[in-house]
Amino acid sequence: MAVGKSAIGQQLSQQLGVPFVDTDAVIVEGHGSIADIFAGRGEHAFREIEARTVARAIETGKSNGSVISLGGGAVLDSGTQQLLGECTVVYLECDASTVAERIARNTGRPLLAGDAMSRWEALFAARRPVYERLANIILDVRSGTVAEIGLHLEERLRQHAALTKEVEK
Numbered sequence: 001m002a003v004g005k006s007a008i009g010q011q012l013s014q015q016l017g018v019p020f021v022d023t024d025a026v027i028v029e030g031h032g033s034i035a036d037i038f039a040g041r042g043e044h045a046f047r048e049i050e051a052r053t054v055a056r057a058i059e060t061g062k063s064n065g066s067v068i069s070l071g072g073g074a075v076l077d078s079g080t081q082q083l084l085g086e087c088t089v090v091y092l093e094c095d096a097s098t099v100a101e102r103i104a105r106n107t108g109r110p111l112l113a114g115d116a117m118s119r120w121e122a123l124f125a126a127r128r129p130v131y132e133r134l135a136n137i138i139l140d141v142r143s144g145t146v147a148e149i150g151l152h153l154e155e156r157l158r159q160h161a162a163l164t165k166e167v168e169k
């Protein structure tokens with residue numbers, strides 16, 4: 001959470017000239033705030049909505065390509081993990097000290113209620129192996145502006161695409 005998925009995803013989509021979909025934003029448009037969904041219907045209901053939203057975004061992006069920013073817990077769903085096998089998955093690798101100030105500024109994340117940084121660190125430790133396993137590209141986002149990281153990511157994507165093409169020959 002707060003590593004820059006939405007900001008960097010948006011930046012990358014502009015560079016590539018493809019649509020950008022932020023699945024958290026799509027969920028909010030259709031169902032109201034994430035905090036309200038968690039409070040009123042529970043995390044399980046949120047995860048079901050999230051899995052459907054992610055599946056639709058992947059399906060829609062298939063024909064012409066898109067950049068999709070997922071919520072931090074979306075990859076815990078096994079169906080989503082399977083669908084991501086057809087995508088180029090980028091894991092934005094960050095650390096607690098980089099996100100601390102961002103998290104303190106924004107309190108709308110239900111899973112970080114209470115001691116936000118301890119919660120962030122516990123979730124990160126539990127999820128990190130999943131992020132690493134699913135990623136095609138791991139990008140260090142602990143330094144650099146959003147614009148700089150966007151350019152670096154585009155370069156890494158081009159390298160990845162060239163390597164994949166070479167292997168497929």
Ligand SMILES: Nc1ncnc2c1ncn2[C@@H]1O[C@H](COP(=O)(O)OP(=O)(O)OP(=O)(O)O)[C@@H](O)[C@H]1O
Pocket residue numbers: 001002003004005006007008024069071072102141143144145146149
């Ligand atoms: N490299 C960066 N340098 C400075 N600020 C950044 C950087 N990346 C993101 N930010 C800022 O940090 C905040 C969180 O970024 P963003 O919303 O993109 O993260 P996220 O991973 O999508 O978070 P969430 O878990 O809420 O979906 C935003 O205010 C964003 O502008």
Ligand SMILES: O=C(O)C1=C[C@@H](O)[C@@H](O)[C@H](O)C1
Pocket residue numbers: 001024034070071072073074109110111
């Ligand atoms: O890491 C998570 O589980 C979450 C991250 C956010 O992007 C939202 O999808 C929601 O607050 C849950």
Ligand SMILES: [Mg+2]
Pocket residue numbers: 005006007022024069
């Ligand atoms: Mg986001």
